[in-house]
Amino acid sequence: MNKEASKQKSLPFFGIGKVLPYLRKYKKALVGMILGSLVGCLVDIGVPMFQRYALNHFIGEGTLDTIVWFVILYLTLICGAALFNYISAVCCMNIEVGVDRDLRNKAFNHLQTLSFSYYNQNSVGYIHSRVMSDTQRIGSLVSWTVLEFLWQIGYVVGAVVVMFATNARLALLVVAVLPLTVLLFSLFQARLTKANREIRELNSKITGNFNEGITGARTIKTLVIENKMEGSFVEDTASMRRKSVGAARLRGLFAVTMNFASSLALAVVLWKGGVIAKTQIGTFSMFMSYAQGMMEPVRWIVDAISDLITTQVNIERLTKLLETKPDVNDTDEVVALYGDSFEPKRENWEPIRGDIRFEDVSFQYPDGDEKILEHFDLDIPFGTNVAIVGETGAGKSTLANLICRFYEPTEGKVLIDGKDARERSQLWLHSAIGYVLQTPHLFSGTVRENLLYGNPKATEEQIDKALELVSAKEVVEKLEKGLDTDVGEGGDMLSTGEKQLISFARAILADPRILVLDEATASVDTITEQKIQTAIDTIIHGRTSIVIAHRLSTVRNADVILVVKDGKIVERGRHEELMRKRGVYYRLYTRQYEDEATYSVLG
Template sequence: MIRRVLPVLKPYRAMVFIMVLMGLFSSLADSAFPLFNRYALDHFVAGGTLKGIGLFAALYVGVLLMQVAANYISMSYVGQIEVTVNRDLRNMLFRHLQSLSFSYFNQNSVGYIHARVMSDTGKIGSLLSWRMMDVVWNASYLIFILVVMFRINARLALWILLLLPAAILAGFYFQRKLVAVNRQVRESNSRIVGNINEGVTGVRSIKTLVIEDRISRDFEEETGNYQRMAVKAGHYSALFTSGLTFASAAALALVLWQGGSLTEKGWMQIGTLSVFMSYALGMIEPIQYLVHTVSAAIEVKVNIERVTKLLETAPDVADPPEVVERYGDMLHPKRENWEELKGEVEFQDVSFHYPDGEELVLEHFNLKVPQGTNVAIVGETGAGKTTLVNLVCRFFEPTQGRVLIDGRDARERSQLWLHSNIGYVLQTPHLFSGTVRENLLYGNPEASEEEIAWAVGLVAAGEVIERLGGLDAQVGEGGDMLSTGEKQLLSFARAILADPRILILDEATSSIDTVTEAKIRDAIRTVIRGRTSFIIAHRLSTIIQADVILVIRDGKIIERGTHDELMELGGYYHDLYTSQAFPE
């Protein structure tokens, strides 16, 4: 599993090499220090002489300084590898996300995708840096001290080696328990955070519904659940750490018992005994670290799977290689090869169902929209109005049949070419945090001050912008300083400034009050002149002027014509219009 993410380390091969080398040196030095003590004990203390102590101290300090340098280098490299690998992974994921289709974003929540980009990458980065370094350091330290122990006294070393399997097995047992219970603790915690979030963002509903007690009760149930889990986790980790210290003491007792008898027979010196004591005490911790690292690495498997799954998700709408060859891809467009878009749109025998559904939203749909035509689309919720315009934009592709733009299959040109020529005002408007101006310029960064003023005037957004504090005022995160209606006004102005060949208004004025909407109606009339446009609206008063009105029901056009023609027809549209205008 780790092999699948190893390639991200490739650019940092040299750093990884140095990091490992320095880590090896550091653990070598650590395992050598008890030997220094042994020399001091046997040579100076037991020998009763101070001869050569200056040289000894100098050597000691020398090794110490070298180890400090090695530690510094390996630690900074580990950190650097961690964050740069994280960064590279995030870049890869984000770039891939930019190429994925609408259906991916419809099926996966923002929170889910966000976690893939922001937290999974972090886990993988630390696996490839700190965890790897932990293994290198602890494994080499263990090997070094085992080698030294066997060289000094094989019999005592064998005794200590006996402890090893028990320590490893017990370590794994506890780690497994701990990992499992800690996961439950984390899950419970994220539910608690979710509850708090709900309590804060939904406070108005909680108050109007008078469900404070119920919400508190549910919250307390969850915190109780958390408490139980956390105490359980505390119990395991307490058992684990106290077991650890006991194991160290057991190793020490073993050395005292066995080594003591060796020493009293004169087969072993005090200095050697102290080396064994240091090793016995220092051995348990690296074992536990290794065990811990291995179980943590197993945990990361999930994160790696999620990330690779995202990277392997192919976009539903993709430009074929020959199109990319000619027009460029999403991030490297070849604008010099782009043809001018005129705005003729044609549906040829189009059938469509969403990737996550079976039901056909459009069935054998045919429609030819000449350049510059103003099309209005009327129909009930779920009739397929939005689907229709999504197909024009190639946010989705037909399951069957084809959509022609200027007489050529939309798939023959790049998505970016099409999108750069389309202005789409969505029903749920979205602004980006930043100033009003930045938002207005989103579709056309080169627009002049005059053009901005013109567009703002056209959609009657002057008053709103003035209230906010001018063009350079902040709109807040997601534009939350504005009401839905105000956001619709600004996103309309944004689309106008983009000067698109095809303009799509999907319920673009649903939250705007009637007086303002009346002003906008004139704006719409001005803007759609000469452009192909599709307007979806519930309020029929906004679409009377359309060149052609399509009434859609269950994915089919049931009526088509101008307002007058459809009124004369006396069908669905007539009924709808009269019911809206003269109910009674």
């Protein structure tokens, strides 16, 4: 929040320039909005003139000769104003909704191109509010705020012109009161802004807690800290209520004081100025209307400026997101040859074979403070079945991330088919890799839709075969509507094991040359695991596969087992060789074996 507060001190109009390009699409609506607001303020200026005429002519002179024309003209004016109000409101709405949608789409598309690391560094809540609330505020700024701004400024200018044209001396006296209003307003404004800022800060704290309360609901329940969470929530909302009521009081007091003080000042000026006696009643009434009418624009404009300053923060945050460059980026030459995700040039893609090589790779996570890999070398020729084992935090998933180019090496290269991965597009690589994540993710939709993400052209038989291969067929059959069962947001209606099986089937449907399984069977029972193990043994033929496993019994058949510790390969070889060696792998294996034996005895 402090960061935001300091940003608010910079120039208020600075950020707007970045939003202007988004208005280009809405030229017609802009014209309608501007025209509507100008007509609107002309009517506002015109009404007191009618009043003046009526009072001076019909009452002052006591004649009704022009009353018919007066009524016709007045009604025309009012009806015209209503029509223009309607037009400008519709245009305004179009701009607001349109700009909001364009910004959201752009932000959403841009988010798809950002790397893993962006999502590590920015919380879902943060990204969500950039895409949802910042865009909304900007949309309403460029529509309603601009409309109101033109209207209010137009009113002040028009009223001043009419007043000077009617009676320059009286006009001068009325205008002389304006600075007083501005002064009074600025005094209140400072306190109001402070109160509003406090309310906003509290509000975002409450929203944050609320989000946490929802996303962490299960953890909160298991830790039995509902009371504590509820306590702090209640405290925050109570303080929010206190502050909001305080601010509302301040605002009320402010309006009353403003009206009273400015009317009083106006009365004194007019009285001392000695012009009342010489002025017709109608003219005087018109001046009074203008004087009162000008208080609101003055208040509004000062208010709008402070609003603009806060919206600038929204603009800055959103443009920062839109300007964030992904850490993993295809160079211009690569895009020119291979295309990007929106326009892939598949005709230029070389068929992938599946050789993977790490050459003197050092790696550090963008927000990490130590090197996970240092001068790491590894050669995985096509068709090899590699198993990576090691303790938690050893760097196994990191290796998988680098192979998939979710991250790029800080130094050195990862070669795919003998060529630096960076020399080809990410899409080329990703379309050839099947990856089952440690934390599986499904999209909302049905099981079938999720499977088709792997291969949109898959036939019923292919789907059936893939499910059978990973023993997911029974799982799907058990579901209420089979393949057409909705899996819920992120697949949350399924168990983690079920999600893992479905994402496994999805990876197989894609028929990839390289298969990366990061603890793909961590959440399924031993029987299913054994079935999957058989499946893995079948499907890895003709592919390069990297299998990361905690349970060592599952990797016994691997062509080569790499034992990783602190980002280094400490042992490598086949199961039997490593067991004979009696080193790290042997110790890991026997310990696990003993644990499992104890567990089954106890169980």
